[in-house]
Amino acid sequence: MQIDRHDTDILILGTGGAGLFAALHAQQAAPEGTKITIAVKGLIGKCGCTRMVQGGYNVALGGGDTVERHFMDTIEGGKWLPNQDMAWRLCEQAVVRIRELENEIGCFFDRNPDGTLHQKAFAGQTADRTVHKGDLTGIEIINRLMEQVLSRPVEKLQEHRAVGLIPTKDGGALAGVLMIDMRTGRFRFVRAKTVLMATGGGPTMYKYHTPSGDKTMDGLAMALRVGLPLRDMEMVQFHPTGLLAGPQSRMTGTVLEEGLRGAGGQLLNAAGQRFMFDYDAKGERATRDVVSRGIYAEMRKSNDPDQVGMFISMAHLGPENVRAKFKGMVKRCADSGFDLAAGLVEVVPTAHYFMGGVVVDVDTRTALEGLYVAGEDAGGAHGSNRLGGNGVANSTVYGGIAGDTMGADIRSMGALRDPDEDVLAAELARATRPLGRAADLVQPLRNRLQEAMWEDVGVMRTAAGMRRGLERVAAIRDELMQVGVAADNLAFNLTWHDWLNMASLCDVSEVIAKAGLARENSRGAHYREDFPDAGAMEESYFTVARQQGNDVSVTREAVDFSIVRPGETILPEGEPETLVAAQ
Amino acid sequence: MLDLRLYMLQRITALIMAPLTLGHIAVMIYAVQGGLTAEEILGRTQGSIFWFLFYGSFVLAVSLHAAIGLRVILHETLGLGGWALRAATWGIAFLLLAMGGQAVIAVTWSGGA
């Protein structure tokens, strides 16, 4: 198969908050005449999860709240696993980024009557911190960023899927990225001096998941193959209330917003009884991980095979009131046939966010020269748990930093690097593998992978379960390698891309299970029934997974408490525990 | 295929015609009640500066108004564009202006044939 060759200076993969911000900042930071290219699996700004952000953007903007407080919440929320320098930079730069979003990009965040930004508190925060635009914050952020990028002289490669990171012959640096021009089905190798990977992770290997359909862990699978270390790979955040709309509906798993529980929504079991107080004193208002486990435990108690999830009930708050306050959610449920305002809506925990990712420094550089990683693909900022509102802050803050860093680094970089043609050929062979084989269905394998991960590497884990999960994943991958895709027309061939998606998901699923086995305690999103204790905070470690040859090994590394040690705080003495008024 | 100028011209001519149309209809109703004859109509209108200006401005407005309106229809339904569209617009405007002018003169110029 022939490969079209293409050159640029700065290449950005993905157009979520990280990718779009990187494009804008790179344009500001790079020397005149630098060619910037943005390549994305979907349409610019119309794919990825940043667009789906509902609740909002965490930033400490005064009124008693401080960067220190935001930082402490992030560290404690992450159960002392975050890379503290990254978490600090996130909280500190969020302040600049939100001003940039409002003043330069033109975002329209909600205001208080006095004209200042309106801020609210997600669970796990000790201040009203979350800036938002109704409950459609991501649309506002991405639309404005998208306009900026569309109107600039940035080369746009839409519906271009990255399939392999191609290093130089000596393996010391990145030469470029192999992609498929999805519309034509042709391969394109793009050389670049610097590449930002911002493909946004996305734990879509679970039966119930929230991220957008284009996200299938391609970035992390590619990083794994070039031998980069990945950290915190066991950390999959589940959102407690995913919609259950039937086995074959894409609506299944999509998120019902957190605010429903905040406003007093009740979770009921099949018998119509509330159960969350059996698990936590805060009941439905406990943090995401706690509520997810409560629902999951309750689901396991039910013996009725037709009764899968639990129910969320809002009707006691007055249907009219609910309809007015949660207009979007009520309409969305109605579109899939449920009455949120007056009836019961069946919910399940749903895989929402991936805390794990490539090991990077605070400037988004990786171990491979020329490769930068930002957003959900990068690990470290959140540790074992991401606070609601820290996700989009992370992608926009670090996307901007990546743009600045690439723009600066490129000044000292010489010519484009030549790729290791053997790796290029191997990646091409990998991606075209199904094309020579007898066509078969891909989707049943995806369904089986999702079942396996949900059952064995899901909300609650055991060593036995995860080992079983590993076996199931391996078997599914073996079958996938035998499944072919009809090759008569490769233009916009979604089934070929489904196959490639599955390949990425299988690779990363294996790492999730292995990292899960390596962590023998329960922290944040990772809960081991066989090791329910959190372990000593002082001895916190994070997992690092690496692929060598065909083998993935996981090691543990001690957390560096570079700013604050467990049990201590950087808040001034006498600061109140929380600034959020009790509900 | 409208820009601001054509748009304004179409709206302004429309606003000019609105009262004129009402007036014209009123006259017609009044006239019709007695049964119409050419003499009756002409007797009333011929030699009158008022009616000349009344119908004159109507003809002027409607030539522009209808030419712009037909231009839009030609563009949107027949895909006409460029010089052809421009020519058609002007053609229609002049045709209406010429025929309308003739009619106004016939109806309001004193003496007649």
Place this chain on the structure above:
Amino acid sequence: MRPARAHPLWLAFVLHRVSGLALALFLPLHFWVLSLALTQPERLNRFLSFTEQPIAKLAEFGLVFLLAVHMFGGLRLIALEWLPWSAPQKTLAAGAVSVAALISGAFFLQVV
């Protein structure tokens, strides 16, 4: 492929376009008839007595009706575009205009 168009504003648009087009086609004819006054008054007279016929009356009513519909439709449009009205007021205005068109139509029917 056509999107469904059976909503009031689209119908109003069609009515406006059709009436405008019809008027534009009729207008030259009307001018021609009138200019007969200049050259052949007797033919104009014959024409005018022809208008006594019921069919002609109907056609005449149609024309007046078209003119009224187009005019009110156009005024509605200009109001909608230029007056900073809120949505319910717009609906009201649209309603009022259609009523006006109807009344005037009925009125003409009486007279003619």
Place this chain on the structure above:
Amino acid sequence: MGRDSDVLQVSVWRGASAQGRYRTYEVPAQENQTVLDVVSWIQHYADASLTYRFACRVGMCGSCAMMVNDQPRWTCRTHVRKVVKEGKVRIGPLRNLPVIKDLATDMDPFFDKWVTAGGVHAPSATRDEPIPPVNPEETARLEASAGIECINCAICYAACDTVAGNPDYLGPAALQRAWTLLNDGKHGARDQILDAVSGTGGCHNCHSMGSCTAFCPNDLDPMSAIAGLKRETARTFFRRRRG
């Protein structure tokens, strides 16, 4: 819905704009099923070569719009029950845009027009300055807010017959964006907007036929936004004349 049969007869457009045709598939009916689910089922189980586009699955990204029984709709949020007639439904690519393949259109013209209409915020302050206060109840802010939640799905663009007849016409979504910026006190290029929307493809081509407003899945009202632009341009028309 034709629940008596548990199979849907679904005709789907196959091919590019010019040489394409509808092909019929039988799809098992489900209790809960959106039009996107139906299309996905066909690709997953019946015809692996079918092309379509989606991302978010919940009405936020605006990538999944198609013609369903000849009406433009967001397919991820359209329950089959709402559109099926006697067990049948017809699905085609979005109108008024070039078709790349099957149900996927090229949306570039739509976004090019978005930019042409001036739909890009120009800064009037920098990241180093404080965020300016904005009174949320101010009329201009309310006007801008009313149109800001557009997901650029191009459903309005597909519904508009003026777009169909006049390829230069910028279309409802782009013009609505221009209107939100005109009302945004923070926008630094407000003077340019009126020029940008007054050219040959500008807001004056709109006939207020209102299909945009009728079909917008988010209940936005581009028609009124465009009327706002006409009003403002008309006002400056007189002002510039006098000046």
